[in-house]
Amino acid sequence: MGNSNSLRIVGFNSPIEKGASEGKSMIELHDDSRSVPVSTTRNLATLKGGSENFGTNCVWRIVLASIKTAFFSDKINLLLPCGPLAMLVDQLTNRQGWVFILSLLGIIPLAERLGWATEQMAFYTGPTVGGLLNATFGNATELIISMHAMKQGMIRLVQQSLLGSILSNLLLVLGCALFSGGIANHNREQMFNRSNAGMSVGLLLMAVMGLLFPAVLHVTQTELHIGTSELALSRFTSCLMLVAYGIYIFFQLTNQKLEYMPTKEDGSPSGSPVEEESADVSKWESIIWLGLLTLFISVLSEYLVNAIEGAASAMGVPVAFISVILLPIVGNAAEHASAIMFAVKDKLDISLGVAIGSSTQISMFVTPLCVVVGWIIGRPMDLDFQLFETATLFMTVLVVAFILQEGTSNYFKGLMLLFCYMIVAASFFVHIDPEYTQENPENP
Known part of the structure; x- marks a missing residue:
């Protein structure tokens, strides 16, 4: 666990360090044409946006990986669409037999995943x-x-x-x-x-x-x-x-x-x-x-x-x-x-x-x-x-x-x-x- 945390810290900090170095070079390059406060503020805004984008992407990757692990790692999860189908059949028709069967099939993978x-x-x-x-x-x-x-x-x-x-x-x-x-x-x-x-x-x-x-x-x-x-x-x-x-x-x-x-x-x-x-x-x-x-x-x-x-x-x-x-x-x-x-x-x-x-x-x-x-x-x-x-x-x-x-x-x-x-x-x-x-x- 310690290694994984350190990797995450390194991965999180590396874009910032990279952005900081880029910001420093931009300040040096544009120092003649623009004042330092303006260019510094601009680059800090760029850094802030970059870190936010990285954080958002990281969260989405974690969410997608968790969903993939939960619902795409077992063949029994192929029955998951039966649950929404049961609700749809119940709303559109009066076939209680089909609603019961589809609900029964839809609960099976949910119960198995609950055990997981x-x-x-x-x-x-x-x-x-x-x-x-x-x-x-x-x-x-x-x-x-x-x-x-x-x-x-x-x-x-x-x-x-x-x-x-x-x-x-x-x-x-x-x-x-x-x-x-x-x-x-x-x-x-x-x-x-x-x-x-x-x-x-x-x-x-x-x-x-x-x-x-x-x-x-x-x-x-x-x-x-x-x-x-x-x-x-x-x-x-x-x-x-x-x-x-x-x-x-x-x-x-x-x-x-x-x-x-x-x-x-x-x-x-x-x-x-x-x-x-x-x-x-x-x-x-x-x-x-x-x-x-x-x-x-x-x-x-x-x-x-x-x-x-x-x-x-x-x-x-x-x-x-x-x-x-x-x-x-x-x-x-x-x-x-x-x-x-x-x-x-x-x-x-x-x-x-x-x-x-x-x-x-x-x-x-x-x-x-x-x-x-x-x-x-x-x-x-x-x-x-x-x-x-x-x-x-x-x-x-x-x-x-x-x-x-x-x-x-x-x-x-x-x-x-x-x-x-x-x-x-x-x-x-x-x-x-x-x-x-x-x-x-x-x-x-």
Whole structure:
């Protein structure tokens, strides 16, 4: 960094020095015909204009280089024009199916670039805070979509999209990571830290407990106060889950041993979790990109949410399938790519940290946060995700817990998770949400 700064100083000063020398010679040449003060002022003005032009050109070069790095370094960015196209189609036509598809495709590269910007920021914050930022901004897409849906009173869409994000991370993302890592390292079983994975699975089971009891109360009709006890229990449980997650984060930040470290076959750490790499952009550039990408996702998410019901009717697909299967695939684009990349590089602990850590954050932070925000803005969102959805989550967490209990991985374990995700997807494709049908009888 010191060398680069010195180069910039030299590059910035050299035109001035050159201009100063030129100014001096001009004064000497024209000293007979013009007074020194006039020629000096003129040349100082020339110097000032030259330095301003150089500074402007330098800023533009930095901006263009940053844009090139952000949007022209990955083939997935070819989908970026889909976002403006979705807005254009929404304004000119009434084809909600096309608006939904184009919005969905447009958010994919934005979500991936948001993950990239977070990784760039991690170079300046350190691995622990960087991992927390990665998980937080990695779930920003789901949170933004949920907030837009909640403002419009689409509580079931919020619940199902959050549930789908957890299922997608645990089955699809983790399954692809284990399968890819097993294929790339087929000559041996991959190892990972069981204690770290076990803590995350424990938090997931706590989240399942928080969702299970309101659902059981609703099904058995055993509430003390019908219609209010379930909501009160959900809000109380959500506050406890937020506190538990806050303590978990504090525990992570103050205990370096809980960081996900690559391990050798004998279980010993193999060194630094991340290779010696350098950031593509500066710290302030990464902060600016985080803000801009979050804003772009927020704008496009509004079009996406508004088009969901019309798209479901146009395509003949249940809203539950769109909410649980299609939306999370978009939101988990960054996690999906990162988890596979680290697994192929035999850094399975980092892959588990990405996939399971994201699921933990959605279940223990994003979901209860939505309940609390709904409480504040007057939207009665609770933790009753209905019996079918809660049973799906319960079985998913159990399957993942049993697969990870040995601390080893191979491609067949990843394949089992992928098959489980196919079963879940098929189940929601034939599932009719009774509560949504009651609220929207014209859109079953």
